[in-house]
Amino acid sequence: MNAPARTASMSSGTSGIAPLAAPMSSAFAAICGGISASNRAASGPAAVFVSKPVMRSSGVAALVRRRSASPAFAASCIASPRSAPSPRNPDAPFFSPRHDRRGRRTLSIPAQPPRLIGDPLRSRPRPPRRTRPRGGVACFAGWEGMRHPHALPGRGPCHPRTSDPGRARRPYPLGVTMLVAPVLLGCCLAQAAWGQDPPGWEDRPLLIADGPALPPPPPEDAAWVVAFRDGREMHEFLERSVSYGFSGAVLALRGQDMLLRAGYGLRDRAGSEAMPTTARFDVGSIAKSFTAAAVLRLAEQGKLDLDAPVRRVLGYVPERYDGVTPRLLLRHTAGVSPAPDFSGLVDFVDAEPVVLAAMASVEPDAVGAAFAYANAGYGVLASMVERAAGKPFHEAMRELVIEPAGLPHTGLVGEGLDLGPLAIGYADRPRRRPSTEGIVADASPFEWGHRGATGVVTTVTDLYRWARALQSPAVLAPSSRDAMFQTGPGDYALGWFVRSRPAPDVERLVHEHEGTTVGFQSSLSVWPDEPAVLAILSNTSNGSGPLIRPRLEKIMWGGVARLPPKAADPPVTPARLSALEGRFGIGAGTIVVRHDDDLDRLTVHAEGQDAVDALVPLDPESRSRVDRWHAIALEVLTAFKDRDPIPALAHAHEQVPERAAENWIMRWATVEGGAQLDRVEVLGTAPGELGPLTFARLVYAEGRSPEVVRVLWADGLIAGMSRAPLHGPGALALVAESDEFLAGFEPRTWDTTRFFFPPNARSLTISGPAGEHRAERAP
Structure with missing residues (x-):
């Protein structure tokens, strides 16, 4: 049903309750008029509520409140459409202004909220500037008003961010407020006649002893909500997080405002089906x-x-x-x-x-x-x-x-x-x-x-x-x-x-x-x-x-979170990514860029302490102990060739179980198929969540694939050993931001390291927590 037909059907639906409209309109106009008069001198962000439980008793399902410090905004729901999200108005909701063929501003709210709420001023030509922009009058019956708007021509904006910021604000005269109040009430009654809210707790009164009530959610569970500056920032953060493994649905509400409700990633990877907000987990x-x-x-x-x-x-x-x-x-x-x-x-x-x-x-x-x-x-x-x-x-x-x-x-x-x-x-x-x-x-x-x-x-x-x-x-x-x-x-x-x-x-x-x-x-x-x-x-x-x-x-809560790097759109070609693979020398170490079959993407890791320092710097105290830790790790792991636990026991922390050394030997002295440990290569030491970690590559005979283990240190002693999730210290999975720039993002520390490759890919410039370093492709 198109918008005019819908409005007509709603108007006809109110005929059965018309006898109630006149007396209630008078009372409601008096309320609105009193609010309007008081607002001529009032300022500050205090909210004015005509609560849903109170109005429901009169057959009116509407919620009226003032959202900002604008003196006229709380007078009623007589609001010219607030501008769409933009740098000038970062707190706008997800309904947006449009212009008719004559260039007049009108309020346009889709029957279903759009999948993504963007800035319409960036996607369509800006209309000619008018000295007096047209406003609108809208009644929002809770969230239902988002689906069933009604607009009348207005005299001007009632929120300072709806037009030219330099234009002086004028509160609505009392007569205008009383004139429009019956229309507002008629909209609310039309909402009541159109249909009731979804069944459930919405029809029960809320008794909150310790805090304000949470508002009802949008009635259409499938509708996306991306509103206000914070909601848009959260949405962008989550969209980027999909590249790093996140998939799911998120809802965020603060105060009386629904900031975000959206799905990310895939509901079913087999069918590549996008995640809906109605998915059940x-x-x-x-x-x-x-x-x-x-x-x-x-x-x-x-x-x-x-x-x-x-x-x-x-x-x-x-x-x-x-x-x-x-x-x-x-x-x-x-x-x-x-x-x-x-x-x-x-x-x-x-x-x-x-x-x-x-x-x-x-x-x-x-x-x-x-x-x-x-x-x-x-x-x-x-x-x-x-x-x-x-x-x-x-x-x-x-x-x-x-x-x-x-x-x-x-x-x-x-x-x-x-x-x-x-x-x-x-x-x-x-x-x-x-x-x-x-x-x-x-x-x-x-x-x-x-x-x-x-x-x-x-x-x-x-x-x-x-x-x-x-x-x-x-x-x-x-x-x-x-x-x-x-x-x-x-x-x-x-x-x-x-x-x-x-x-x-x-x-x-x-x-x-x-x-x-x-x-x-x-x-x-x-x-x-x-x-x-x-x-x-x-x-x-x-x-x-x-x-x-x-x-x-x-x-x-208004803070700033660093965003994960954004993948290139369209994605970088596989041929270009293959050209970036290789070994790049830096000091006595090597930066290794390779395609990881487990992750199906490029990864980077370091071999040699000079290369580790270029990716993930250690604190000065730990850096001074690196040579000793490397010597101990080499001694302990080499002893595994002879199944000798004595070096491991000699350097183990007191919290390490007695049988730990035997378990390590059983795990790494041989691998599946009986291949014996042949040699140990210490790759370097990097910071970890629980303490410094020394990485070593275990090379086996008979051409078996090597394994990388990491040794955890506490008080200069071995506190544990485990298999490394990637190929060496400082390992990062890379996201291609462009043909020249790749980014590695560490979600636990929220640090980003960027890698710049020139068109010929013969060198590599690293910029991250360790500063800027340059490496040359090894022959």
């Missing part, structure tokens, strides 16, 4: 907040006691575990081991043997004493939910939590409900070629041992609905909500971590949880006092999601 341990809510609901109903022994509900639990209570299990302080012994179980179909195995791991002295994160404890709680509710766990969770919270696209693993497209998860390893074997989010076995701790399948918008539902009485009574966020040891409450951290430089209270399961990673952060929400769902377990979260938080 397994959210891993975020499911614990759902289980906690179910337990609290049952406590409200008197079906279990948070501080009574578990045995009161699960009668088969031995009496010696009477100190274990639901509250302690919810807080991970019940003494349940993080890794119970389930080896004696034939299967996980029945709850009782799994619960007994979990309870058998309880240390009596640890009950209530310390925090120990244990999935098995939430498995015990899931069994209690099923027993106390008197129905299967799936049904109990849907009745107690999912339906009251109004989550239309949320279910549990194994339900098989068609609630939206399922994301395909991929168990990628960091710095490895992306996996092609996917795991359907809803297809994993949901056995006892996982129930309660994981297994919720949902969308990024439903996660936001879940955060908002926990602020309302839809799911929990106020006393239960208070109990849910009361922390115990380890900053853990009931199903949530409750922390305070800078965002970016002001301490803010945050409720959060992360989740990791095979092929999926997730994060949900809620700032109750702002309010704000950040939800990240990823269908890869390569670690990119947790690394992205603090960067997105920084942007969301």
Whole structure:
């Protein structure tokens, strides 16, 4: 339906409620007039609300508020269209001004928000400048107004950024406000006649004791939202992160503004299907907040006691575990081991043997004493939910939590409900070629041992609905909500971590949880006092999601995060990339540029300490010890040829287990096929997350592929050994920014190193944290 037809149908739809319009219009005009009059002298960013619950009682589904310090903006929703996102107006929303054939400004809001909100002034010719730009009058009935706008000619802009910044602002006269108020009310009534909001918590009043209410999300879950400067910066950051392995959906809200809701990467790599915002993910341990809510609901109903022994509900639990209570299990302080012994179980179909195995791991002295994160404890709680509710766990969770919270696209693993497209998860390893074997989010076995701790399948918008539902009485009574966020040891409450951290430089209270399961990673952060929400769902377990979260938080709170390098578009040709491969000498070392088959892209690494120093500099103290560390590493690894553990034991840190040296020898003295270790080549030492790392190449006989190991140092002693994920120290995967420039991005430190190759590729210039260095191609 085109816009004129839609407007006509909405107008006709209001005929049945026309008798209500006159008296309500008068009252509403008086309100608007009073606000307008007060705004002639008012200034500052205070918001004026005609709240949705209040207006709903009169049949009006509208939300009116002032978003900025403009004196006239809060007078009503009489707003000339704010300009589209541009350098002059970085805070504009994602509806944009357009011009008709006569050059007049009109408000254009698409029926479906566009996939990407850009700057229309860059994509179409700018109209002739007018001395008096035309404005518009629009009513936004919540987010529904984005879909069903109504515009009337206006006298001028009511926001200083809608036209020439030098033009003086004029508040609307009281008469104009009263004239337009009935039209505003008619728009709201038309919205009410057009259709109701989506079912769920939107129809319930919000009772917020500690902070402002979260607004409802856009009703169309498939619509993308990229709004305001911060939202656009987050969007650009995530689009670039796709080149470094991120794939998923993200939602960000701050205050009353939805900044971002969009999908990135692929939902299904097999079909190259782009990620929609409606994709459903397994959210891993975020499911614990759902289980906690179910337990609290049952406590409200008197079906279990948070501080009574578990045995009161699960009668088969031995009496010696009477100190274990639901509250302690919810807080991970019940003494349940993080890794119970389930080896004696034939299967996980029945709850009782799994619960007994979990309870058998309880240390009596640890009950209530310390925090120990244990999935098995939430498995015990899931069994209690099923027993106390008197129905299967799936049904109990849907009745107690999912339906009251109004989550239309949320279910549990194994339900098989068609609630939206399922994301395909991929168990990628960091710095490895992306996996092609996917795991359907809803297809994993949901056995006892996982129930309660994981297994919720949902969308990024439903996660936001879940955060908002926990602020309302839809799911929990106020006393239960208070109990849910009361922390115990380890900053853990009931199903949530409750922390305070800078965002970016002001301490803010945050409720959060992360989740990791095979092929999926997730994060949900809620700032109750702002309010704000950040939800990240990823269908890869390569670690990119947790690394992205603090960067997105920084942007969301007004900070500046360094962007990953952007890949060339169109991409650099394979022939050009092949021409860049080779060895480049620098001092006594070598920079190696090669095609990595695991990553299917160019990588760079160093061989020799001079080359390492050009890529990743060490601190002065560590640099002074490099020669000694190299000598020890060469001695220890060479002894592996003779299966001699004595040098390793002599230089091992006290925290290294006694059998570690034997395990290292078994791992590296020979490789598959029986090929023996032939020689050791020390490549150099680079900084690491836990301490300095010395890299060495192990060369085997019979032409077997060499392996690169890294030795971790602590207090000048060997603290561990492991296989290196790439080919040497300072290793980076490269993204081609152009034919001449390649960039290596280290997501853990957020450092970027750029490599410049001239057209003949006979030299290499490195610019990064270690400064600028030049290397020449080796013959």
